[in-house]
Amino acid sequence: MPQLVCEIPQWFPWNGSKRWLVKHLIPVFSEWDGQGKYIEPFVGGGSIATVVKKLFPTKQYLSDANPWLISAFQSQILGGSLAYNYADVEYWRNLRDEDLPKLSVVERANRFAICLFTAWGNRWETRIDGSFRSTTNSKFCRDDYLRRRLQQFFSVRWLTKNDEVQCCDWKEAVKEAKAGDLVYLDSPYPESLGYGNQWWTFSDHLDVVDWSEQAIKHGVCVVISNMWTIERLHRRVGMQTTKVIGPKSSKTRRNREEVIAWKMGETYCKLNVTTIKATMPLSPSARQPK
Numbered sequence: 001m002p003q004l005v006c007e008i009p010q011w012f013p014w015n016g017s018k019r020w021l022v023k024h025l026i027p028v029f030s031e032w033d034g035q036g037k038y039i040e041p042f043v044g045g046g047s048i049a050t051v052v053k054k055l056f057p058t059k060q061y062l063s064d065a066n067p068w069l070i071s072a073f074q075s076q077i078l079g080g081s082l083a084y085n086y087a088d089v090e091y092w093r094n095l096r097d098e099d100l101p102k103l104s105v106v107e108r109a110n111r112f113a114i115c116l117f118t119a120w121g122n123r124w125e126t127r128i129d130g131s132f133r134s135t136t137n138s139k140f141c142r143d144d145y146l147r148r149r150l151q152q153f154f155s156v157r158w159l160t161k162n163d164e165v166q167c168c169d170w171k172e173a174v175k176e177a178k179a180g181d182l183v184y185l186d187s188p189y190p191e192s193l194g195y196g197n198q199w200w201t202f203s204d205h206l207d208v209v210d211w212s213e214q215a216i217k218h219g220v221c222v223v224i225s226n227m228w229t230i231e232r233l234h235r236r237v238g239m240q241t242t243k244v245i246g247p248k249s250s251k252t253r254r255n256r257e258e259v260i261a262w263k264m265g266e267t268y269c270k271l272n273v274t275t276i277k278a279t280m281p282l283s284p285s286a287r288q289p290k
């Protein structure tokens with residue numbers, strides 16, 4: 001199975017991509033029986049969802065709060081192709097969030113890919129109005145190069161019409177979870193920029209942990225990855241954890257230390273019940289006393 005992982009090509013580069021973590025996640029995912037849905041509420045570049053599709057050809061429910069990124073996934077299902085004016089990079093960069101409703105899904109996906117592929121370091125950075133901020137790299141704007149990258153981008157297909165893709169906050173997405181489903185939560189690191197202009201805080205991560213505790217009790221299988229320093233939060237709610245050393249971070253120049261935390265749903269393991277809907281309160285105050 002690890003061999004399979006090395007062969008997975010990157011669909012598009014994404015800050016925070018967990019492609020490097022795939023070989024460590026596979027043994028954990030393999031504890032799941034693949035009978036329910038696979039739900040990934042912070043899907044980012046989708047490298048984990050691609051691998052899961054190979055391991056378990058079950059229905060996928062993928063979401064993210066970035067509407068431009070999500071259009072890439074939606075256009076994959078629709079069968080999108082590159083726009084006739086793909087080379088007019090300035091036009092695409094100047095589009096704003098308020099233009100979203102005027103554009104088709106495939107146009108949005110073009111905007112996403114053109115901005116990302118022509119940016120220095122392929123970093124997605126927008127201004128407050130959604131116009132694209134990252135500096136362009138003139139080499140990446142060369143017509144032959146950009147056309148080839150976009151053709152590659154639009155040729156990727158692993159999702160089917162049976163899969164669902166939504167632009168929403170993670171709390172909306174996890175309402176889909178039922179006993180027997182697998183939910184993989186790879187949120188931003190606490191106290192870092194989450195998406196758009198919003199900060200992802202420790203309090204947000206506590207919500208993730210609290211939700212997971214309740215979901216597991218209702219038979220949902222939960223896997224989380226995040227920075228190692230908050231590992232004990234996950235152990236406190238009964239999850240198993242492991243430490244993984246990753247590649248050097250460009251910011252700190254130190255090797256990343258990541259935690260993978262997981263637990264297969266309790267009801268699911270004991271009774272294999274598949275009908276309990278996992279819609280439970282999310283606020284920390286709603287936690288059950290031990």
Ligand SMILES: C[S@@+](CC[C@H](N)C(=O)[O-])C[C@H]1O[C@@H](n2cnc3c(N)ncnc32)[C@H](O)[C@@H]1O
Nearest residue numbers: 016017018042043044045065169170186194195
């Ligand atoms: C660490 S990245 C996920 C990377 C992904 N696992 C991969 O391999 O590419 C976190 C993602 O969460 C999204 N995000 C941030 N805040 C969110 C929220 N409140 N709800 C849903 N998605 C959010 C960001 O847009 C980003 O794509």
